Amino acid sequence: MPDILRMFSYPFMARAFAAGVAVALASSLLGVSLVLKRYSMIGDGLSHVSFGCLAIAAALNWSPLAVSLPVVTASAFLLLRLNESKRVYGDAAIALISTASLAVGVIVVSLTTGMNVDVYNYMFGSILSITQTDMILSIVIAVIVCGVFALLFHRIFAVTFDEPFSKATGLNTDVYNTLFALLTAVTIVVGMRLVGALLISGIIIFPPLAAMRVAKTFRKATVLSAIISVICFFAGLTMSFALNLPAGASVVALNAAVFIIMFAAGLISSAVMKRKV
């Protein structure tokens, strides 16, 4: 046990825990709405866009965040709009943007530095690379997302549940969609430094999907999703420290395990319910 506690004595681990818990919280809250609005793959798509941006930023020696934040935000808007217009299928749109950005990123990387440790870190995350700025940014975004969910919870439910009804009865749905695109983009840009471009989807979609197996109301699903995500992150990072495993993969693997458990629990509880009826 003292071994486990010792990990907090490393400053980089303390930063990783603080940033990670914050990102896990933000992504799992946003994830509930994204999954229910059929945007599960948006995290995956945007993280590849972010990868392309980081490659270009590194090549030009610009600040990674200054390039990726605006571009990823713009892509998030584009994807949400494309889906609304129904001219391109939402999932196809995400695949288009994501693979194109990945291709650009890989080309830029191979022309400049080559596939090195940095690229590996973008793809799979690195807790060592978390700076003080990343940590503060993660905490700020988590506080904003939590605040938005606390104050606008019922409206977020309404827009997620039935957008035409909300719009018809006077709710400004565009404001909520814009807010979601913005928060999702920032969360992904910050989160992918931690768990990596390939795994960021995992922390967005697994906690809500796991929660929805057992929770029957939106409120319960949202709260449970946040709890699952934070616990999985904490346990995953501890596991990676103790067993010397990659951090991002450990967190996502734990999330997957919790999903399977919840899936079984959901089946059992609905079987019990049926027997009662």
Place this chain on the structure above:
Amino acid sequence: MRELLICKGATFSYEGMAVIKEADFTAFEGEYLCVTGENGSGKSTLIKGILGLKQPAAGKIEYAGGLKKREIGYLPQQAAVKKDFPAGVLEVALSGCLNGMGLRPFYNKADKERARECLELMGVYRLKNRSFGELSGGEQRRVLLARALCSAKRLLVLDEPVSGLDPSASRELYDTVKMLNEDRGITIIMVTHDIDAALTYANKILCLDCGKAFYGTPEEFSASHEGKKLYGGHRHA
């Protein structure tokens, strides 16, 4: 009577094809307006136009008499709700109260009381702790109607409200809507295939057919060409 909704030469089209051509009508406060017509005649399109979900290609639909969007209640024809959506019945009904809340972030006692009353009116209050996705089609319809009642302060727009309901439930629903119209003065705009009900309950009928619209009282409608056409194929005792 005050004007509530004015439709002036509104034309709606999908990819260049006009579905509704120059529809003209005015809904007055306290009216019960039934919109009928064959499948594909543009009834749902008109409803979307009235609710501001689709912009007319020409002409316009205006709210009058100070009507605001947040005084409207709406029952969609088919809710695009997925089975696995974690939504409690009470959460769904309460969401109808959102449009009257202004900037207030949480529901207050009056909202909760209103949701309870509307669910009771639709006979589904006993389901309040159930998950919306687990309910039968008819039960879901009643819950969505309760939500529409929560949000309807002056105008209630119903798109085929009785589809999926059995005959006795349909009758109850028509009676409830009539009560809302007469006792609370809520204006009703209802899309229906049920010509009998339209002639019984409505005091104005809008019939959309072949892009041209008939607009008048039930008596005028029965005597009209469109009325005979629709009514003729609709034999009853």
